[in-house]
Amino acid sequence: DVELMDPRGRTPLELAVSLGHLESVRVLLRHNANVGRENANGWTVLQEAVSTGDPEMVQLVLQYRDYQRATRRLAGIPELLSKLRRVRHLPLVSKVCPSDVYRVWKRGESLRVDTTLLGFEHMTWQRGRRSYIFKGEEEGAVVMEVDHDKQVVYTETLALALHEPDLLLAAMQPSEEHVAGRLTSPIVSTHLDTRNIAFER
DSSP: OTTOOOTTSOOHHHHHHHHTOHHHHHHHHHTTOOSSOBOTTSOBHHHHHHHHTOHHHHHHHHHHHHHHHHHHHHHHHHHHHHHHHHOSOOOOOOSSSTTSOEEEEEETTEEEEEEEEEEEETTEEEEEEEEEEEEEETTEEEEEEEETTTTEEEEEEEEOOTTOHHHHHHHTOOOHHHHHHHHHSOOOOOOOOOTTOOOOO
16 A cells, blocks of 8 residues: 555655655555645655655656646536536625626636735735636637736646556656756745634624
8 A cells, every 4th residue: 555654644655755765656656646635744745755865856846746646636627527418596695705707607618706805925815806617618618817917817627548558647748947947945834723713793
């Protein structure tokens, strides 16, 4: 079992990465070891790889992390398309962030979400004007992110090419600049304790 943990709660992949054993990492990743897991201290496998300072290790972990994410996203498309066909309306809770704008439109297998809340980074909310458009198709889906502030559209085609895992893995190869950027940027881990959060009127 590639996810079996040692007495300190570390998987074989986490140990191989932190010890800098590149070939062991390669073998474990080929056998679907989970790259997205966090250890007990909140560190991801990618953060551990960056801390080794080995560009080849970082490249390998980045490639498999992106591959595993893409595989999960692609596997969920048929189910999402099926649910979008059946659902007539999409309820949305607006009490969580009342000062932010969310608009949702749905037509058939297509969905558009307009938002002013972009995310949470370094303990502050990131805001802007974005639209996310999902167009379901027989062979997969098209996902578009419209940045209204910069007037730029990012498009990604998600083809259901799960029968071609080698092609998908090759497509996830990070650039040398991306790897170098990871190695020269500080490792940041943000934690927000949500146990004591309450919503009141």
